[in-house]
Amino acid sequence: MRRVRVLLALFLGAVALAGCTLVPTSSSPQRIQKVPFGLLGKTIPGTHNGRVRFITQPVFIVDVTGHLSPSSRIVPSPPVLASVLRQLIIGPTKTESFAGYTSALPKTLVILSASFRSGVGYVDLASTLTKLPRSQEVLAVGQLVLTAKDVGVTLGIQLKGIEITVAGVRQRLPLPNGHESNFVTPQDFQRLSNT
C-alpha cells in the first residue's frame, strides 16, 4: 500500500509541475545584460553623432472638407523651419492619402530658404504659387503660415506672420477674405483650419 502511495505522490507532483498555466509569466520586467548591434552605445554606428533627439512636429495638410488639418511628422530636435517646410511639401502619407487628405502645395515646390527674424518668418521659394487656382493658392499659403507658426511655438518664438519671396522677389499673397497682402498672419487663416 505504501508503495502505491509513493507512486501516486510522484505522479501528482509531475502533473503539478506541468503547470496549470501553460506559459509562465513574471510580475516584473527582467533586465537583459547583453544587447547587440551596439544599440546601447552613445553614438550611431558609423558616425560620430550621438544624442540625436527627435520630436514630433505638426505640419498642416488639407482634410476632406477642405480645411487645414495638422499632422505629425518626426523631425530632429530642435526643428529647423526649412526642414519642416520641406516635410510639409512632401505631403500626406500613404495612409493619410487613403483617408482623403491632400496638400495644396505642389510636390515639386522647392524651398530655397526659410528662417525666423524678429518674430517674422521669411520663406524663399524657387517657383511661384500664382499659377495655382485661387482657392488652392489660399490653402497653400495657409499651410505654410500655420506650419511655421507651430514651429515657432516649439522654438519659443511668437510668430507675427510670414513673408514669401520667389527668388528674392516679394510676392502678393491671397487672403481667405479675398484681399491680398504682402504679409500674412496665422490669424488670417485661422478660420480655414479645423483646430
Added chain:
Amino acid sequence: MSRILIVEDDDHIRTALRLMFEGEGFIVDDAPTGEVGIAMFNRMASDMAIVDIMLPGMSGFETCLALRGASDLPIVIVSARDDTADVVLGLESGADDYVTKPFVPEELLARVRAHLRRRPEKSTGAFQLGNLHVIPDEGVVREPDGTELHLTSTEFRLLTDLASNNGKALSREELLERVWGYDYFGDSRLVDVHIRRLRMKIEPDPANPIFLVTVRGTGYKLVI
C-alpha cells in the same frame, strides 16, 4: 437317509462341514479335489452335492459340469467371491444354487434340506411352445425333428410352474418359493439366471423373447 457329497479343498472347512451334516443325520462323502469327488459320486450315487469353486486341479465349474452331465442331483456351489460373474458361471455350469463364504451354517443346512425335499409336481398336461413339444409327465422337451432338449430339473420345474399359471405373471419371490422352496434366503439372481438359460434353450431369438416374457413391476410369465 440322504447321502451328500462335499467337495472342498480346505481341510478344516471340509471336516467341520462333515461333522455338522453328520450331526444332522446325513451320510457324508467328502472329497478334497474334483477328481476324487466325481469318482466318489460314481461309486456312491449321492443325493446332493456341495462343491467349492476354488479347487486345485479340476476347477469347481468343471466338477459341476461333470456331475451335472451324469445326474440330475441338486448341486450347491460354494464361492469365496460374491461376483455376479462367478455366480452366473456356476449356475451355467449346472449348479442349482450358490452360497458365499463365510456362510451361516444353519442357512446352508436349510437350503440343502429344501433342495432334497421333492416338491410335488403340478400335474400339467403336455403343451406346445412354438414348435417345441413340452411333456411335463416325462420331463421332456421335444423338438419337431424328435431330438430332446436337455433341461435341468430346476429349469423344467420353472417352465412348468409358469405354464400352470395360465399366462399370469409370477414374481421372483413366488418363483423362488415354488421352484426352489425358499421362504428365507432367496436371491432373485437365481431366478434371473435360470430364466436366461431357459430362454437360450427354447426361444428362437433369446434377445427378444416371445414365450418367457418379463413383466415390468411383477416378474415373469409364460405365453403359450
Added chain:
Amino acid sequence: MRRRSLRLRLLVTFGLGAFILSSLFASLTYLGVKRLLISQQQQTDLRQSYVNAALVRSTLYSSPTELSDLLNSIQKATASNVLVQTHNQWLARSNRASTLDVSSATIKTVASGHATEQTLNAGGHIIFVVGVPIPSVETQVFEVFQLHNLERTLQLLAFVLGLGALFTSLVGMSGGIWVTRRTVRPLEEVSYAAALIADGALTTRLQVNRADREVQQLTESFNQMVSQLVQRLERDARFASDVSHELRSPLTTLATTASVLQQHRDDLSSAGQESLDLLVADLSIFQSLVEDLLEMSRSDAGAVPLVMETLSAIELVHQSVRSAARRHGIDEPPVEIAEGIGDPLVLVDRRRFERVITNLVDNAHRYAEGAIALRVDVQGRQLAINVDDAGSGVPGDEHEQVFERFFRGRAAHDRGIARGTGLGLALVRDHVRAFGGTITVSESPDGGARFQILLPVVQSEQP
C-alpha cells in the same frame, strides 16, 4: 489477516503502473518540450527586437518620416507591435499597438538605460514585451509579441501527450489482464482440480502441454502427485480387501464348528454351554463385521464395478424390504407409496440397493424399535425413499457423523446389548452416492428418525 486477490493485485499493478509511468513520461516530456519551445521563442523574439531597434535607429537617423511606415511594415511582416517613445512621449507606433501593453515599470527601467523582457498576462492574452533603449537617438523601442500561437502549440502538445498517456495506460491494463489470465488461471485450475479430487473424483488430472514452462512444471508435478496418491489409496484399499478376503476361510470353519458344538450342546457342562453361547454370539458379530469390511473395501478399491440397471423403484423397494425382513427374521415394515407418482425408474445396482434398504431396516430394528414405514415419493426429478423409525430420533449434532465409519452414536451406547459393526450406515451412504444420490437424516413425522434417500429419476411412466 485479510487476503488480497492476486488477480486484483496484478491488474492494479499493471494498470496503475502503466498509468503512472506513462503520465510521468508525458509530464516530463511536456515540461522539457515546453521549456525548449518557450526559450526558443524568446530567443527568436529578442533577436527580432534587436534588429527592429537597429532599424528604428537607422531610420530615425536617415529619414525619420518613414518611421511610421517602418513600424507598420514590421507589424505586417511579423504580427508584433512596435512602439517608440522619446522623452516620455510616444513618438510613433504601429497601427494595432496599444500603449497599455507596455507597463510603467518597463518604461521606467528602459528609460533608465536597461533593456528588459517580460512575459505577462494582458487581459487574457499572454504577451512578451521587450524594451530596448537607444541612447544615441534618445528613444526607447518597445516590441510586443503575441504568444497565443505558442500557447496553442503547448495546448496541443499537452492534449496529445495526455491522450498518449491514457492510451498507454489502457494498453498497459489490457496487458495486465492478459498476464493475469495467463498466470492466475492455471492457479485457479489447480485449486479447482484439487477440490474435485478431494471430493472423490480421483481420475481428475490437469491438462498437460501448456505454453509456459513454469505452468507446465506445476501441471506435471501435480498430476504425478495425484497419481501416486491414488496408487497408494488403491493399494491400501486392496490391502484391506485382501485381508478381509483371507478371513473368509477361517471364519467359515469357525462358524461351522460352532454349529457342530451347538449340536452337541447337551454334552457340555453349564460353563461350557455358557461359553458356547458367547462364542456363537460374538462369532456372528465378527462375521457381520468382516462382511461389512469386505463390502466397504471392495467399493473403495473399485474392485467390483457396479452393474447398473434401470429398474422400477417401487418393485425394488418391495423386494428389498421383503428380503431384509426375512434375512433378519423381523416383521416386514409397511411400504407406503405416495399417490400419483406412477412407476418411476431409477438407475442402480440391484444388489447394492437391496443392501442399502436392508441396512437401514436393520439399523432401525437395532437402535430404534424398528421401522414404522418406508415411504416412497417423488420430489421434482428425484425419488425420495424415507425410512421412518419408532425410536427417539438422531440428535442434531450427530446428523452428519452418523454416516461415518465406526461411528457409535449415543443410541448405540444406550443400548448396551445390541451391537453393530458401525459400518452399516457408512456403507449405505457410499452405495447411495455411487448411484448419484444423497442420503440425509432428519426427524420423521412420527417423532423418530427419518433417513431419506434421494435418487435421480430416470424416466417416469404414468400408470
